[in-house]
Structure formats: C-alpha cells, structure tokens
Amino acid sequence: MLLSFDHVAKRFPNGVEALRDTTFTVNEGDFVSIVGPSGCGKSTALRLIADLTKPSAGAIKWSGKPPTLGFVFQDAALMPWATVEGNVRLPLDLTGTDTATAGARVAEALALVGLEAFAKSYPRELSGGMKMRVSLARALAAKPSLLLMDEPFAALDELTRERLNDELRELWAKKNLTVIFVTHSIYESVYLSSRILVMSPRPGHVIADIAMPDPTTRDPDFRISPLYGERCRAVRAALQKGGAL
Amino acid sequence: MTQERILAYTLPALVAVAVIGVWEWAVVALDVSPFVLPPPSAIVDAAVANWQSLMDSAWVTLRITIAAFILALILGVGMAIIFAQSRTIERALFPYAVTLQVTPIVAIAPLILIWVGLDNAERAVLILATIVAFFPILANTTLGLRSADRQLHELFDLYRATRLQRLMRLQFPAALPYLLAGMKIAGGLALIGTVVAEFAAGSGTSTGLAWRIIEAGNRLEIAKVFAALALLSAIGIAIYALLSLLERQLLKRWHESARPKE
Ligand SMILES: Nc1ncnc2c1ncn2[C@@H]1O[C@H](COP(=O)(O)OP(=O)(O)O)[C@@H](O)[C@H]1O
Numbered sequence: 001m002l003l004s005f006d007h008v009a010k011r012f013p014n015g016v017e018a019l020r021d022t023t024f025t026v027n028e029g030d031f032v033s034i035v036g037p038s039g040c041g042k043s044t045a046l047r048l049i050a051d052l053t054k055p056s057a058g059a060i061k062w063s064g065k066p067p068t069l070g071f072v073f074q075d076a077a078l079m080p081w082a083t084v085e086g087n088v089r090l091p092l093d094l095t096g097t098d099t100a101t102a103g104a105r106v107a108e109a110l111a112l113v114g115l116e117a118f119a120k121s122y123p124r125e126l127s128g129g130m131k132m133r134v135s136l137a138r139a140l141a142a143k144p145s146l147l148l149m150d151e152p153f154a155a156l157d158e159l160t161r162e163r164l165n166d167e168l169r170e171l172w173a174k175k176n177l178t179v180i181f182v183t184h185s186i187y188e189s190v191y192l193s194s195r196i197l198v199m200s201p202r203p204g205h206v207i208a209d210i211a212m213p214d215p216t217t218r219d220p221d222f223r224i225s226p227l228y229g230e231r232c233r234a235v236r237a238a239l240q241k242g243g244a245l
Numbered sequence: 246m247t248q249e250r251i252l253a254y255t256l257p258a259l260v261a262v263a264v265i266g267v268w269e270w271a272v273v274a275l276d277v278s279p280f281v282l283p284p285p286s287a288i289v290d291a292a293v294a295n296w297q298s299l300m301d302s303a304w305v306t307l308r309i310t311i312a313a314f315i316l317a318l319i320l321g322v323g324m325a326i327i328f329a330q331s332r333t334i335e336r337a338l339f340p341y342a343v344t345l346q347v348t349p350i351v352a353i354a355p356l357i358l359i360w361v362g363l364d365n366a367e368r369a370v371l372i373l374a375t376i377v378a379f380f381p382i383l384a385n386t387t388l389g390l391r392s393a394d395r396q397l398h399e400l401f402d403l404y405r406a407t408r409l410q411r412l413m414r415l416q417f418p419a420a421l422p423y424l425l426a427g428m429k430i431a432g433g434l435a436l437i438g439t440v441v442a443e444f445a446a447g448s449g450t451s452t453g454l455a456w457r458i459i460e461a462g463n464r465l466e467i468a469k470v471f472a473a474l475a476l477l478s479a480i481g482i483a484i485y486a487l488l489s490l491l492e493r494q495l496l497k498r499w500h501e502s503a504r505p506k507e
C-alpha cells in the first residue's frame with residue numbers, strides 16, 4: 001500500500017461538499033483511474049493527495065514518507081513566457097537542483113516525450129498534444145514516483161489522445177511509476193488502468209473498485225477486443241448504479 | 246519591410262504633407278492674420294530663430310518627464326508588489342492611490358510648491374508629474390501580478406516555491422504585458438504632468454517648454470507658440486514609440502498580442 005483515503009470528506013468554505021466519506025487505497029505500481037461524473041470531486045481528490053488543500057474530515061495516510069509527486073493539469077498549464085525547456089526545468093529550479101543535473105534531467109524528460117527538437121520553442125508555437133507532452137515532461141523532470149494526472153487528454157482530438165495513451169502506458173511500465181489518473185472517459189480508463197475507482201455524483205465517494213488485470217500486456221489491438229468491450233460495460237454499469245448516467 | 250509596414254508609415258506622412266500644404270495655402274489665400282494662425286513656413290522660421298532657447302527648454306521638460314516616469318515606475322511597481330502580497334494592505338491603501346489619481350494636479354500644485362519651497366520649482370514639477378504618471382503603472386501591475394494562471398500557482402505550491410520565486414518566476418512575467426501597457430500610458434502622462442505642472446508652477450520659476458509657450462503667448466509670438474507645441478508633440482511621440490518598441494521586443498516571442506499575422 002502506498003496511500004489510503006480514510007473516510008475523507010471535503011467541504012469548501014462556500015458550503016459545497018465535494019467529497020463525503022471517501023475511502024480507498026492505492027498500491028505501489030498501480031495505475032489507478034478515477035472515473036466519475038463532472039463535479040463529483042475527482043480534481044479535489046487529486047489536490048488532497050498533493051496537499052494543495054486539506055481534508056475537512058478523515059485523513060490521507062502514506063505508508064512511508066510522502067513520495068515525490070508529479071502533477072499534470074487538464075489544460076497543460078505552461079508558462080507562455082518560457083521556452084519548452086524553461087517550462088520543463090521549473091520544478092528543478094524551484095527545488096534548487098544544480099544546473100548540470102537539471103540540464104541532464106530536462107534533456108532526459110524531453111527525450112521521453114519525444115520533444116528534443118522543440119526545446120527552444122515557446123508554448124504558443126506548439127499543438128495541443130505537444131503542449132500536453134511538455135506538461136508531462138515537466139511532471140517527470142523531478143523524477144516522481146507518484147504521478148497525478150487530472151483529465152490530461154480531455155481537450156485533445158481522439159487520434160492524439162490514443163497516441164498519448166500508448167506513450168503513457170509505456171512510460172508507466174518502464175519507469176516504475178504509480179499513476180493516479182482522473183478521467184471522465186470510460187474507454188480511456190479501461191485501456192490504461194490496473195484498477196478503476198468509480199465515484200458517485202457529488203458529494204463524491206468511491207462506489208466501485210474494479211480490477212483490470214494484466215495491464216502490461218495491452219496494445220492498440222486491445223481496443224477492439226471483446227474483453228475491452230466487456231470491461232467498458234462493467235464500468236458503465238457501476239456508474240449507472242451510482243446514478244451518474 | 247512588408248507592404249503593410251510601409252503603408253503604416255507612408256499614409257500618415259502623406260496626410261501630414263497634405264495638411265501642411267493646405268494650411269500654408271489657406272493662410273495665404275484667405276489672408277488669415279499671423280496672430281491667429283501663422284503659416285507652417287513662419288513656424289519653421291520661428292523654430293530656427295529660437296532654436297537654442299527652445300532646445301534648452303525642451304531638454305528641461307524632457308529631463309523632468311523621464312525622471313518622473315522612472316520614479317513612477319519604481320513607486321508603482323514597488324507598491325503593486327506590496328499589494329500583491331496582501332489583500333489587506335491593498336484594501337487599506339488603494340483608495341488613497343485612487344484619491345491621488347482623481348484629484349486634479351493643478352489643484353495640488355500650489356500646495357506641493359509651498360511644501361518643497363518656491364525656489365525648488367523643478368522639484369515640485371517632478372513630484373506632480375510623478376503623481377500623474379504613477380497610477381496607471383500601479384493599477385496595471387497590481388492587476389497583472391494577480392492574473393497568473395491558477396493552475397500554475399498550484400504548481401508552484403506543489404514544489405513549495407518561496408514568495409520570491411513565485412514573484413519573480415510567475416507573477417512578474419504574468420504582469421509584464423500589463424506593466425508595459427501601463428508604461429505606455431504613464432509615459433504620455435509624465436509629459437502631460439510635467440507641462441501642466443510647469444504651467445501651474447507659474448512665471449519665472451520654470452524654464453521648460455510650458456514656460457516658453459506662456460512667454461511667447463504673452464508677447465503674441467504665435468509662431469513660436471506653435472514651434473514649442475510641435476516640439477512637445479515630438480517628445481510625446483518619441484516616448485510612445487520607444488515604449489512601444491520595448492513592448493514589442495519583450496513580448497514578441499511569447500505573447501498573443503505580438504503574434505505575427507499570417
Ligand atoms: N476551491 C473551491 N471552492 C469552492 N468549491 C469548489 C472549489 N473547488 C471545487 N469546488 C466545487 O467542488 C465540486 C467538485 O469539484 P471538482 O473536484 O473540481 O470536480 P471534478 O474534478 O470531479 O469535476 C464542484 O461542485 C466544484 O464546483
């Protein structure tokens with residue numbers, strides 16, 4: 001076990017209750033997708049994990065000391081005034097990594113997402129998919145062991161999204177990452193995950209925890225296999241039961 | 246240079262030539278008194294005849310304008326940074342900045358003049374011009390420092406950025422386009438403030454272009470008034486052009502406002 005949500009609730013000062021009595025665990029090496037209707041508290045759950053906001057009840061517990069985190073936001077959230085390189089370097093600059101190490105890490109992260117040739121470009125010169133790759137490279141630059149992703153591909157066209165799904169799956173398999181991936185796409189979650197947490201409408205809590213065995217054996221053919229369809233139906237049924245559909 | 250750039254310069258130049266030509270012709274043809282509207286040629290003559298005194302005065306006005314602009318920049322950005330650290334401080338002080346802004350400068354001038362001493366007229370002019378130029382920089386920079394993307398702020402939270410890191414790497418770059426827009430307004434206002442303050446500071450104490458205008462007006466040297474006016478316009482245009490150039494240079498690589506047209 002890496003972390004657990006123990007009866008976590010989150011009520012915002014304006015009275016909105018985003019999460020109520022949310023309990024789940026994440027194991028090391030998991031690729032956990034959180035699926036749920038819009039506004040059910042998925043982003044809030046990620047922000048709680050990243051300690052960007054505090055729970056109003058319950059606790060988030062780590063098995064050891066909290067790991068290094070990477071966070072990928074929905075709309076790439078790049079600094080428009082900085083080059084691709086400058087954006088990817090940000091976490092290293094903020095944590096005071098020395099210049100030589102930072103340079104090597106940035107190069108490595110850019111290679112991982114295939115953007116070496118665009119190091120000196122500015123965000124406005126990039127396509128949506130490339131921006132998201134930069135955002136991913138930035139999250140990876142600090143060598144996180146836990147990667148939090150908040151609907152990272154929601155704004156992309158389907159072909160780009162499928163390609164990035166494959167790249168992410170490979171990265172996860174190669175890098176010993178734990179990934180917590182928020183999405184509202186059933187298909188994406190089934191394709192990527194080792195486990196899917198299904199959430200109820202707001203106030204959100206986990207209503208189903210569905211294992212997706214053999215995550216490492218998937219390839220694009222999986223998208224058209226009977227098993228894929230079967231699993232998508234199972235997730236859909238869980239969402240339906242929770243009143244989300 | 247693209248065709249568009251060429252047009253951007255030649256069209257206004259053609260208008261100027263046409264207006265000056267018609268002006269020169271109309272003054273002669275309609276027999277307008279030179280005390281009402283001297284022809285352009287007389288204005289050029291007056292400028293040549295008074296070149297040294299006009300240049301000396303222009304230098305005085307320009308010097309005070311630049312000093313006021315720089316002071317306004319330092320004070321405006323400095324205060325905006327303080328405001329950005331705390332809403333409480335902003336709430337407490339912003340109304341006074343607004344008060345200072347909306348009070349007509351001509352009305353404060355006598356007071357400032359008394360405070361700094363009548364024999365320090367130039368310093369009074371500097372203070373008044375700074376007051377006028379300061380507000381757009383403060384207001385724009387305050388807004389700009391607050392305009393950074395919320396998710397980027399969270400990213401800075403995630404990596405436990407210090408206040409200084411956040412200011413220098415996030416808030417200040419986000420504020421830069423706002424600051425530059427404020428600087429363009431402030432540059433013009435610094436000049437206006439200087440001239441108005443020179444007028445308000447009154448006779449004999451000031452030696453800037455405003456005083457040349459008063460002096461020439463009193464002597465009914467209307468051509469000289471126009472020559473001084475033309476110099477003031479030239480200074481104003483030069484300030485605006487320089488600040489626009491600075492803006493373009495600083496923003497051209499990344500800001501949407503400077504995206505090259507297809
Ligand atoms: N900082 C906040 N203050 C007040 N309400 C918020 C805040 N953040 C989110 N909410 C509300 O909490 C609910 C859950 O938000 P969120 O976690 O973003 O949902 P999701 O990511 O699942 O769409 C929404 O109703 C949202 O409006």
Ligand SMILES: [Mg+2]
Nearest residue numbers: 042043044150
């Ligand atoms: Mg969300």
